[in-house]
Amino acid sequence: MADFYSTLTRSPLGKTVTGSLGLPQPASLRRGRTLPERPVALGAIGAAGLAAQTLALLGVDAVDALLDTPETRTTDDEGKARPPAYEQRLGGLVLDATAARTIADLETVRALLRPALRSMGSSGRVVVLGVQPEAVDGVEATAVAQALEGIVRSVGKEMRSGGTANLVQVAGTSAQELASTLLFLLEGRSAYVSGQPVRIGTVGQVPAPEARPFEGQIVVVTGAARGIGAGIARVFARDGATVVAVDVPAAGQPLAAVANEMGGTALQLDITAPDAGRRIAAHVAGRYGDGSRIHAVVHNAGITRDKLLVNTDEERWQSVLEVNLAAQLRINDVLLDPELPGGLSDGGRIVGVASTSGIAGNRGQSNYAASKAGVIGAVHALAPLVAHRGITVNAVAPGFIETEMTGKVPFATREFARRFNSVQQGGRPVDVAEAIAWFADPASAAVTGQVLRVCGQSQIGA
Amino acid sequence: MTSIPRTAVIVGGNRIPFGKAGGAYAAASNQDMLTAALDGLVARFGLSGQRLGEVAAGAVLKHSRDFNLTREAVLGSALDPHTPAYDLQQACGTGLETVIQVSNKITLGQIDSGVAGGVDSASDAPIAVSEGLRKALIKAGAARTTAQRLKALGAIRPGDLTPETPRNAEARTGLSMGEHQARTAKEWGITREAQDELAAASHHRLAAAWDAGFFDDLATPFLRLTRDQGLRPDTSVEKLAKLSPVFGKGEGATLTAGNSTPLSDGAALVLLAEQEWARARNLPVLARIVDAEVAAVDYVGGGEGLLMAPAYAVPRLLARQGLSLQDFDLYEIHEAFASTVLATLAAWESPEFTRDRLGLEAPLGAVDRARLNVHGSSLAAGHPFAATGGRIVAGLAKMLSEKGPGSRGLVSICAAGGQGVVAILEAV
């Protein structure tokens, strides 16, 4: 739903008013499973072929990227040197910098970015591929790998008209393993993800990305009655999943509506109940057959009990940590039992929902930030423990997403949070949901232990 | 036709928390509440977009515009619109009678699955115009000239303008149900203390069941009401003893607002299916419907209490099944009034009643009170007339299934018009 400000600034009169006040003009973002309509350019440092192979796998015909050098520049009417220009506006640039090892290589990165950014169309995409800094030898090579992150984060902030820039850091990764991530970053699904590094490792064979990757799979979503959780349920259902929608009994009415819309089932359950994990498994085994197992569990249920720490008592502290952190750890323990009917399947997915507050902290949210940073810690700890079963563990860290939870934020703070990010607007539940579905995709098997911010590159909580 | 025996089983149920008349559901219609209960049931069992054999439900207080109440609720729900539906009405026995009806159709092989239950609103009760006004309006409507029309309307007297609200009264005796029950309570010597004890227990047991999450998979909140509105967890025999009698007169009057069910709003439904059909679809199989019986008494000239029909229905059902009254793990006797339950139990223990009225040699004997209405009943939950059967059947089926295969339960519901609907469930 468009907020008042976005609607106002898109109307001709509003544009003049907000424009003359110097206020940002939020763009209408490309969303969903849509590739850029305009051409995607492909450039590489040295002989790197990973991006080219992956784009070929995805069936994306890329045009050759232009290089800005003194020789390729032209002089305009006023005698100024102009970088080479693309014949038409671009939908995106994929820049394969996996072979960049020297500081001099970074000049090529600049030379590829400059013309592309000048020609970038709306909701454009810059995706830079680099190596994981730990995966290369030598101080300069490591520094160069890290430098790419600085470039991407800055480019993200310079992008206009709903454009995003992200970095994929690989380590022995194949085109098959990269495919789901490159597709996600090029498509409208990543509308609210910008300035972020994503790491991909290697696991061997992975399935190719599909339009409905969850066909016949069971996905459990907690806190599904409203807000982001309802959005997550919708995206999984769109992509073929059978959704088990979980929320507290008191939210039963909207929960039933979500489950019925999705053709899924509703499970009225407080996730802090000691037997919550067992009840989820029993519901799955009972409703979908003894042999059935969960493909993905999304721990989305969460609460806030904001107060300055000086005013926080044990009840406020405890309840937030219980719902946002302790409950999901207990549920994971139960669902990870390979013998339990209705448990998580091998090759399954666990996705947590952290928050930018958990990364940067937030005044009045020490309890909440503790729980959300805890989610991040749990992702890092659990991912390697279950990797041998093909299970991945990841989390999203949403920024400002328009829901009932953020509807409670005071007006001025809310307006500030909405605007103070690279795409100059609040995100939607679907944006968080798309990132979660990308983590949960069977084709994302090589993506684990990651925390992706879905925040439009917010300056708050940075 | 195949001859494989078919078994009708209860898969589960759903109700909305019951509201007080004029309370949380004051602005909701029967159709709103029935649709909400249906959508919650559909979500629980993943039936969205599916076609069921039928949906049978009813309401006791019903607007004439709601002639297709249940079908309209189906059309407004997430079920496949190709699911047939009909209304059925048997006063407070409506809910249980629909269960029997759907179960019989399943057993006969006419359908594989169905939903049964009912809804009632004491807040949105139909109001009828007086007989004088109604006749005048019909005459005016049929008039050909303006003059004739004016003449017809001129016949309306001021007294005719008072609307007729539905009364909780028997058409043939003019007595309210409470007045009838007050007579029965007196006749059986049911004490005020015994009634208040039963009422307090009902509230305490129902509150404990809500606290324990018993209703997590039996109820779906509606319009922000998350528990039964009339439930008073902190009531006590002492508090109940302070209330003044509202039915009956003088010294022996014992029926108070505390030991009589309040007027309520709500809806309750039960999902039934053929056993193998349910198993093939991974649906729970809680309990089978073993048998049912309906009895009616002559409360007009026959000297029997209005709400005593279950006392006749149960012995007939037991005889047919070769069971004794003590062969049950759980008993659910609808608490129209605390004294209804107590008078029914007393009748089964009475040698005179069993000999003179039932024509039996020995009394049925006592019911173990620890097995009776263990999670409370209508006094605490409220009693939206047609919804009570669905509430009781779904809850009992769940309890029996928890007790394990072979556990047996008896349901007994008294109804206006001197009728009683009873049934036996058994966990599978």
Ligand SMILES: NC(=O)c1ccc[n+]([C@@H]2O[C@H](COP(=O)([O-])OP(=O)(O)OC[C@H]3O[C@@H](n4cnc5c(N)ncnc54)[C@H](O)[C@@H]3O)[C@@H](O)[C@H]2O)c1
């Ligand atoms: N909205 C944002 O901007 C934002 C930003 C960062 C992170 N998040 C996180 O995203 C998640 C969803 O947020 P939202 O904005 O949709 O919130 P919301 O309050 O709209 O929805 C949260 C849902 O979780 C349910 N829930 C709460 N406690 C539960 C429990 N014990 N058991 C089961 N369900 C329970 C609630 O009933 C509710 O339906 C939360 O974890 C939140 O911390 C939100």
